[in-house]
Amino acid sequence: MTTEDTRTYDVVVIGAGPVGENVADRTVAAGLSTVIVESELVGGECSYWACEPSKALLRPALLRAEASRVPGLDPAVAGPLDTAAVLAHRDRMSAHWSDEDQVEWLKSAGIELLRGHGRLAGPRRVSVTTPDGSTVLLHARHAVAVCTGSRAALPDDLAGLDALRPWTSREATAAKEAPRRLVVVGAGVVATEMATAWQSLGSEVTLVAREDALLSRMEPFAGELVAEQLQKAGVDLRYGTTIRHVERTDGPDSEIRILLSDGTELSDGTELLTDALLFATGRAPRTDDIGLDTVGLASGEWLTTDDTLTVTAVRDDWLYAVGDVNRRALFTHQGKYQARIAGAVIAARAQGTPLDTGRWGAHVAAADTAAVPHVVVTDPEVAAVGLTTVEAERTGRRVDVVDYELGNLAGAHQYVPGYRGTARVLIDPERRVVVGATFVGPGVAELLHSATVAITTEAPIDRLWHAVPPFPTISEVWLRILETYRG
Structure with a gap:
């Protein structure tokens, strides 16, 4: 049997990653009562499965690569990395997947936390199913901010893929040991960074790219220089290639057999055996189960906003989509920037203050289109x-x-x-x-x-x-x- 109670706040934020935290921080600072809803760990993807652990894995690899070119140091760094030490460092940087410190920060900032799965339940309403099965109905006087982020997208045209338990970015950054062999599918940031990291930790890495170059959305020389170093490190690069079929050779923990295709008939050399298979082939919005249909939106879709981060398809300027979920710029630092803008917009509207929407005004996310900085941590x-x-x-x-x-x-x-x-x-x-x-x-x-x-x-x-x-x-x-x- 479930119970239900109703609570009212000025602002309801769905998602307690860095984006949601920053929205809530700004609205609380403006004097608006704010509750943040989270179904996983407070701190979100960046803290536990993306920015922090991935850079912890990559820093030793890059430092060794640079040190190996410095006179007087090169013999000292010629040996392999201490994989156990690197993974222990990764665990520390990920706070051992505990959000205790993040929860304490919310309390210190005056932000109320409600654990559970939040779904929109009509205009300015959010229904939260808590871990004990009860339901809390939240009413927002002024705004609801959807900050649910994105998840790794897996291909939907490979039969039986789920049963193989393939890696996504989460498994790639949280693995407890280096696989002997790793196949990485993709040619973008996650693919090149994880190929760099796991090759440096002793895995035999093959990178399979549908494209004919790495980092194709950047200047061509970027992908060329990264590819050159990956190959020097021992990564096997397969361009213009797709996966036709995947299967386990025996039981649930056996090696994976992969059949590749370059657009022609299968030929010798198109079969790979691997111990782990990582798909780094894009992101999808985490909007498939957040009640978008209750406000006239399609579930599972990206949320389109204007430059004030207000969802354009919903009337009365109460629904905001901030961070990855709006697909404007899928970077943590850019999401936090949007959060600061959205918090200021929510506060201004709540207080009846005119919005500053000039070219670089305080209430427009102008950098999303003019100046989005991003770094690929490769060698x-x-x-x-x-x-x-x-x-x-x-x-x-x-x-x-x-x-x-x-x-x-x-x-x-x-x-x-x-x-x-x-x-x-x-x-x-x-x-x-x-x-x-x-x-x-x-x-x-x-x-x-x-x-x-x-x-x-x-x-x-x-x-x-x-x-x-x-x-x-x-x-x-x-x-x-x-x-x-x-x-």
């Missing part, structure tokens, strides 16, 4: 923000393309002798401002924020001459880019 690192040349061509934007080889910088060779890497900056020739930047090479992630600042402040090229980079550092690439552009 070498890839860091990009703003437009790429392909996007500029597709949208008809006129840009000047300035390339510079990072290996020409003294600071790059101080960082890693024999440094190889490339920088590309896109400049709007009419406004004379930076509109895109891509850096590939060891340590380039730390260059990215300067590019992001240049784009969002729309700093004129002539003003950037006065931002003097210290010598000898990799940041001196900015001076070389300006010199190259001036001719």
Whole structure:
């Protein structure tokens, strides 16, 4: 037998990942009573199965790769990584999959937590099924924010896939030991990062890509340099290839047989045997069981919003979709940025304050379209923000393309002798401002924020001459880019 009670708050947030936490933090700070609903761990995907554990796995791999190129260190780092130590570090960075500290933070911020599965139950209503089977009906005076994120998408055209228990990004970052053999399906960020991580921990990795290149949404040289290093590390790259059939060779824990196809008939060499199979083939919204039908929306779909993060298909500006679930920019840092905007919008509307929706106003998520920074933690690192040349061509934007080889910088060779890497900056020739930047090479992630600042402040090229980079550092690439552009 279940019981039901009803509670009223100013704001109800569904999902207690970093996005939901930030929405709630902003609304509470504005004086609005807020409850956050979570069915799993407070802290969400990023804390336990994505950003934190993946970077904990990757940092030793990248550090060893860089140290192996430094005179005086290379013999000392020639041996294999201590896999057990790396996995123990990963466990610490994931808080051993305990959300105790995150729950304490919610309490300290004045945010009420309700554990259970939340579903919309009509306008400004959320029904929560709690772990003990009871139901709590929440009423929101002002807003409901859906912050349920996304999940790994598995192919739906492979028979019996579920029975094989394939890895998704969650299993790839939480595995308790390195598989002897690992097949990674995909060519994007998760695929390249996890291939890098598990190869460094001793797995024999094969990467199967439908595409003809890695990281195809980025500048072409990014995927080329990453592919080159993966192959040097021992990763077997199979381009233009799909999986035709998968099966266990014997029992539930036996090896997996994979039949590949390159679009022609099967031939010798198209069968793989592996101990683990990771699909890194995209993301899907976690909206299939959150009651969207009760407010006229389709279950399982991405939620479309305007730049204030308000769901456009629902009347009266009370429903918000923040983070991955709106498909604007599937990055934790971008979701947290959206959360700050959404929190400010909810507070302004609750208080009857006019919204600031100018180009870079306080109530618009302008960076979602103009300046989304992202880093691929591979060897070498890839860091990009703003437009790429392909996007500029597709949208008809006129840009000047300035390339510079990072290996020409003294600071790059101080960082890693024999440094190889490339920088590309896109400049709007009419406004004379930076509109895109891509850096590939060891340590380039730390260059990215300067590019992001240049784009969002729309700093004129002539003003950037006065931002003097210290010598000898990799940041001196900015001076070389300006010199190259001036001719």
